[in-house]
Amino acid sequence: MKTALTSRVRTAGVLTALVLAAGPAMAGNASPGPDSGPAADDRAPARSTSAWLPYWGSDTAYADALQHASQLHTVSPFWYEATSATTVNGYPGAGDRRMVDGLHAKGIRVVPTVIETLDARAMAELLGDPARRTAHTDALMDIAESSAYDGLDLDYERMAETEDEQLREQVRVGYDALTAELCTRLHTRNKQCVVTVMPHTLLDGHAYDYAQLGKVADRLRIMGYNLHNALDKPGPLSSTAWYEEFLGYATGVVPREKLEVALPAYGWDWTVGSTDRARHVTSKEAEALRRERKADYHFDTASGTPHFGYTDGGKRHEVWYQDANGTAAHLAVLKKYGVRNSGLWALGFEDPGVWDVLAAR
Numbered sequence: 106m107k108t109a110l111t112s113r114v115r116t117a118g119v120l121t122a123l124v125l126a127a128g129p130a131m132a133g134n135a136s137p138g139p140d141s142g143p144a145a146d147d148r149a150p151a152r153s154t155s156a157w158l159p160y161w162g163s164d165t166a167y168a169d170a171l172q173h174a175s176q177l178h179t180v181s182p183f184w185y186e187a188t189s190a191t192t193v194n195g196y197p198g199a200g201d202r203r204m205v206d207g208l209h210a211k212g213i214r215v216v217p218t219v220i221e222t223l224d225a226r227a228m229a230e231l232l233g234d235p236a237r238r239t240a241h242t243d244a245l246m247d248i249a250e251s252s253a254y255d256g257l258d259l260d261y262e263r264m265a266e267t268e269d270e271q272l273r274e275q276v277r278v279g280y281d282a283l284t285a286e287l288c289t290r291l292h293t294r295n296k297q298c299v300v301t302v303m304p305h306t307l308l309d310g311h312a313y314d315y316a317q318l319g320k321v322a323d324r325l326r327i328m329g330y331n332l333h334n335a336l337d338k339p340g341p342l343s344s345t346a347w348y349e350e351f352l353g354y355a356t357g358v359v360p361r362e363k364l365e366v367a368l369p370a371y372g373w374d375w376t377v378g379s380t381d382r383a384r385h386v387t388s389k390e391a392e393a394l395r396r397e398r399k400a401d402y403h404f405d406t407a408s409g410t411p412h413f414g415y416t417d418g419g420k421r422h423e424v425w426y427q428d429a430n431g432t433a434a435h436l437a438v439l440k441k442y443g444v445r446n447s448g449l450w451a452l453g454f455e456d457p458g459v460w461d462v463l464a465a466r
Contacts (some may be wrong), residue, residue, distance in 0.1 A: 107185060108190065112439020115380065122192050125309050126243060127321045127346055136162060136188055139326065140421035141390045147313035147359075149216060151263045152175070152176060152177060152178035152212075152466070153176070153178070153444045153445050153446055153447060153463075154176050154177055154178065154182070154446075154447050154448065154449060154463055155177065155178060155180065155181065155216075155324075155326075155365060155367075155447075155448045156177060156179075156180055156443065156448060156449040156450075156451065156452045157180075157181045157182075157183050157196065157218060157367075157448070157449070157450050157452065157454070158180050158181065158183065158204075158451065158452050159451050159453070160172060160182065160183055160184055160196040160197055160198050160306075162453050163182075163198055163201070163204070165452075165453040166451065166452035166453035167204050167207070167208075168454050169452045169453045169455075170208060170211075170213065170228070171207065171208075171211055171411060172415065172448050173189050173211055173460050174208075174211035174212065175214070175405075176212065176460060176463055176464060177211075177213050178214060178332070179214040179215075179216050179255075179297075179450070180213050180214070180215060181215075181216050181217060181218045181258045181299070182199075182205075182209050182215065182217045182218065183196070183217075183218045183220075183451070184196050184198070184200065184217045184218065184297035185217060185218065185219040185220070185248055185260075185385070186219070186220050186221070186222060187220070187222065187241070187244070187245075188221075188222050188223070189218055189219040189223070189239050190231050190240045190241045190244070191241070191243075191244050192239040192240075192244065193202050193219060193244045193245060193247070193248050195447050196395075196423075198228060200215075200252045200260075202252065202253075205252055205254070209253065214252070214255035214256070214297065215255055216254065216255050216256040216257060216297055216299055216341070217248070217254060217258065218257075218258040218260050218301070219245060219248065219257060219258070219259055219260065220260050220261065220262065220263075220442040221261045221263055221264060221342055222263065223263065223264065223381075224263055224264065224266065224267075225263070225265070225266060225267035225269070225272050225276055225312075226267075226272060227233055227277060228261070228263075228276055229264075229265035229272055229275040229276050229279060229282075229394070230277070230281020231263075231279070232234065232275070232276065232278075232280055232282065232283055233275055233278075233279050233283075235279075235427055238271040238279065238282060238283050238286065239286065239324075240285065240286050241283065242286045242290060245257060245259075245287055246287070246291075246294075247281075247427070249291060249294070249295065249296055254296065254422075255296055255297055256296040256297030256298060257287070257291060257297075257298065258299040258300075258301055258326070259287065259298075259300050259301065260281070260326075261285065262267070262303065262383070264280070264312065265303060265312035265313065267312070267323050273311060273312045276312050277311070277313065277314050278297075278314075280312070280313070280314070280411050281314050281317045281318070284298070284300055284317075284318055284321050284322065285317075285321045288321040288322055289321070296415050297323045297324070298321065298322050298323050298403070299322060299323060299326060300318050300322040300325055300326070300340070301325070301327075301328060301367075302315070302318065302325060302326065302327055302328070303328055304327055304328065304329065304347070304351035305349070305351055305354050306350050306351050306352070310351070313374055313449030315354070315355060315358045315417040316358040316359065317360055318359075318362055319358060319359030319364075321331040321361060322363065323363065324363055324364075324365075324446070325355075325359055325363055325364055325365065326354060326365045326367055326448055327351060327354035327364065327365065327366050327367065328450070329343050329347075329348060329351075329365050329366045329367055329368055329369070329435070330342045330343050330367065330368070330369035330371075330427075330450060331369075332344055332347050333344075333373070333425065334373070334383075335373055335383040335385065336382055336383075337383075337424060338375070338410075339373075339375040339377065339383075339412075339423035340425060341405060341408075341409075341410035341412070341425050342367055342369045342371070342372065342373070342410065342425060342426070343368075343408070343410065343427070343435060343439050344407070344408035344410065344430075345407075345434055346407075346408070346411060346434060347408075348366070348435055348438040348439070348440055349384065352364075352366070352438060352439070352441075352442040352444060353442070355444075356442045356443065356444065361442070361443045361445075362376040362388040362445070362446075363449050364446065365447060366439055366444060366446070366447055366448065367443075367447070367449065368426045368427065368432055368435060368447055368448065368450070368459075369384055369426075369450060370387065370427060370449055370450060370453050370455035370456070370459065371385060371388055371391075371426065371427070371450065371451075372385075372386050372387075372388060372391045372424055372425055372427065373382040373385065373386070373391070373424070373425060373426075374386050374391070374394070374422055374423075375422065375423050375424070375425075375426045376420050376421070376422055377420070377421040377422065377423055379419075379420075385389045386424065386426065387454035387455075388426050388428055388454055388455050388456045388459075389425055389452070389454065389455070389456065389457075391426035392428065392456065394415075394424065395413045395424070398413075398415035400413040400414060401417045402445075404430060404431070409430075409431045409434030409435055410425055410426075410427060410431045411425075411428050411430060411431055412424060412426070412428060428458065428459070429456050429458030429459050429461065430460050432456075432462050432463070433462045436462065436463070436466050439466075440466065445466075447463065447466075
């Protein structure tokens with residue numbers, strides 16, 4: 106993603122943009138089951154996929170996870186937000202024990218996601234102060250031990266939104282220190298440490314030290330979406346060439362077995378010629394809209410992405426999204442680079458055919 110709010114509007118995440126668009130036992134211990142613990146990563150060959158569970162529409166997403174449990178090794182509920190060194194707040198439904206227990210019963214790890222609201226300068230100051238950094242680690246560990254979680258997914262994006270190279274380097278160095286401390290402490294509790302990052306390309310993702318993060322984390326999740334975000338001109342959310350670029354870099358500095366590429370299951374509906382933010386649509390919604398408007402299905406072979414156009418109120422719209430056809434094209438790039446693990450943003454959004462494509466990889 107580009108950043109947490111512009112891109113999810115994940116360039117400050119698809120997550121934050123989607124939020125805006127949409128509107129206790131065993132604490133501290135690894136969850137039960139044959140698939141728990143950092144060392145048990147992919148014992149069942151079919152379980153090569155993780156997925157985020159958004160707190161809005163959580164019941165639908167939860168049902169989706171249970172339906173496809175045989176393919177999921179990890180689900181990351183999007184439940185927490187860090188607002189200061191010592192404060193990590195929960196979104197509605199955070200820590201829902203029914204969901205945690207239900208996922209565990211299906212052999213799925215529960216590794217909730219934490220995002221941050223602090224900008225690059227505030228995070229640089231926090232991360233550069235050893236006392237505040239440890240206090241922040243304490244706050245994160247409190248979340249990790251607040252339920253029968255199997256670890257944490259640290260998805261810090263807003264701190265990467267800066268063109269100031271000196272500030273970006275301070276964030277990079279400080280984030281290395283934070284993740285090293287956090288991952289060590291999570292591992293002492295037999296919990297997983299997952300770090301989600303933007304793709305590293307010639308122009309983007311330089312606030313993340315892939316090599317160091319790959320050493321300390323169990324998984325490095327690369328957000329393989331929002332190549333074009335809600336504020337861009339219409340275009341694909343991801344492309345095979347883009348995947349080639351960031352996987353070429355990532356596989357050179359991080360062990361392949363630790364890498365995971367998160368695939369998009371959504372799209373943007375742009376009003377052509379407008380500077381307004383594009384409207385978020387899930388892949389299911391995009392396809393339903395295409396059929397409703399009787400629009401022709403087009404597949405851009407250059408990027409590996411479906412798209413269509415329609416007119417509403419005299420205004421032309423372009424919709425780019427992702428479906429099973431595009432997912433197959435992008436998984437081929439993962440295979441080329443020896444990356445077996447994939448993710449999905451997000452449960453309940455996807456074209457149902459994606460699961461067959463993932464199973465056949």
